[in-house]
Amino acid sequence: xxxxxxxxxxxxxxxxxxxxxxxxxxxxxxxxxxxxxxxxxxxxxxxxxxxxxxxx
Amino acid sequence: xxxxxxxxxxxxxxxxxxxxxxxxxxxxxxxxxxxxxxxxxxxxxxxxxxxxxxxxxxxxxxxxxxxxxxxxxxxxxxxxxxxxxxxxxxxxxxxxxxxxxxxxxxxxxxxxxxxxxxxxxxxxxxxxxxxxxxxxxxxxxxxxxxxxxxxxxxxxxxxxxxxxxxxxxxxxxxxxxxxxxxxxxxxxxxxxxxxxxxxxxxxxxxxxxxxxxxxxxxxxxxxxxxxxxxxxxxxxxxxxxxxxxxxxxxxxxxxxxx
Numbered sequence: 010x011x012x013x014x015x016x017x018x019x020x021x022x023x024x025x026x027x028x029x030x031x032x033x034x035x036x037x038x039x040x041x042x043x044x045x046x047x048x049x050x051x052x053x054x055x056x057x058x059x060x061x062x063x064x065x
Numbered sequence: 066x067x068x069x070x071x072x073x074x075x076x077x078x079x080x081x082x083x084x085x086x087x088x089x090x091x092x093x094x095x096x097x098x099x100x101x102x103x104x105x106x107x108x109x110x111x112x113x114x115x116x117x118x119x120x121x122x123x124x125x126x127x128x129x130x131x132x133x134x135x136x137x138x139x140x141x142x143x144x145x146x147x148x149x150x151x152x153x154x155x156x157x158x159x160x161x162x163x164x165x166x167x168x169x170x171x172x173x174x175x176x177x178x179x180x181x182x183x184x185x186x187x188x189x190x191x192x193x194x195x196x197x198x199x200x201x202x203x204x205x206x207x208x209x210x211x212x213x214x215x216x217x218x219x220x221x222x223x224x225x226x227x228x229x230x231x232x233x234x235x236x237x238x239x240x241x242x243x244x245x246x247x248x249x250x251x252x253x254x255x256x257x258x259x260x261x262x263x264x265x266x267x268x269x270x271x272x273x274x275x276x277x278x279x280x281x282x283x284x285x286x287x288x289x290x291x292x293x294x295x296x297x298x299x300x301x302x303x304x305x306x307x308x309x310x311x312x313x314x315x316x317x318x319x320x321x322x323x
Contacts, residue, residue: 010091037105040102041105041109041113045106045110048106
């Protein structure tokens with residue numbers, strides 16, 4: 010999968026390495042800024058600090 | 066020439082793995098990806114949420130500071146100033162959805178900390194805005210229980226040091242009405258379902274409150290939601306905004322509001 014993606018990036022080797030790094034950074038940012046905050050509504054291992062009432 | 070030929074030969078070999086190899090390779094990569102995703106989630110929860118929360122808290126604090134106006138630090142004899150009694154504390158009327166105050170904790174962190182206090186304890190409040198006030202409990206200055214919640218860890222970890230409170234420690238609340246001084250007197254650990262701690266007189270149903278207290282609730286132990294740690298403080302002093310911040314938090318207030 011990853012080998013296939015890397016082989017199919019355009020440009021010479023140094024450019025492909027750069028492209029791969031940018032791709033990784035973009036995916037991590039996407040996860041941190043949108044995916045995980047959204048996911049947090051459904052799984053929150055230790056974020057419920059309130060007491061005695063059902064938090065909406 | 067020779068080198069290229071060898072490299073090509075090797076690539077040819079690599080390009081024709083058996084079907085079993087390819088499937089195993091694919092699942093291997095899938096598992097590695099899952100592992101990395103889980104690790105990233107932990108990084109997000111433990112580290113990134115603190116940064117997000119700090120940013121959001123900074124924004125609402127800045128907005129509130131504008132509403133409160135400049136901090137006045139009068140140039141009078143300090144000791145005299147400290148002893149002055151400004152009478153009973155007025156009630157800060159709370160409006161749903163609004164950030165109404167800043168709490169100062171000289172005990173927390175290396176040099177104390179401060180966090181905004183907002184109406185409500187929904188996730189969007191305490192995940193992003195620091196401290197949330199239970200709307201079913203009393204308002205600051207009212208007789209009874211002014212109860213708030215904040216995270217122990219992640220999302221700003223506002224009450225991380227709550228177990229460090231000791232005799233004589235003060236917690237200050239700055240609102241449009243002035244500076245409320247609360248003095249810590251007890252901490253207990255209860256089950257998450259124990260809503261009695263939010264009663265006007267904690268744990269006592271139907272008992273008319275005789276004093277104003279501040280109740281802080283958070284997670285316990287650290288990195289878990291198994292129990293709740295509850296810290297109680299009593300309203301011991303109040304001064305108007307015009308009188309300037311109490312001596313202990315003077316620098317913190319100037320720092321927070323500048």
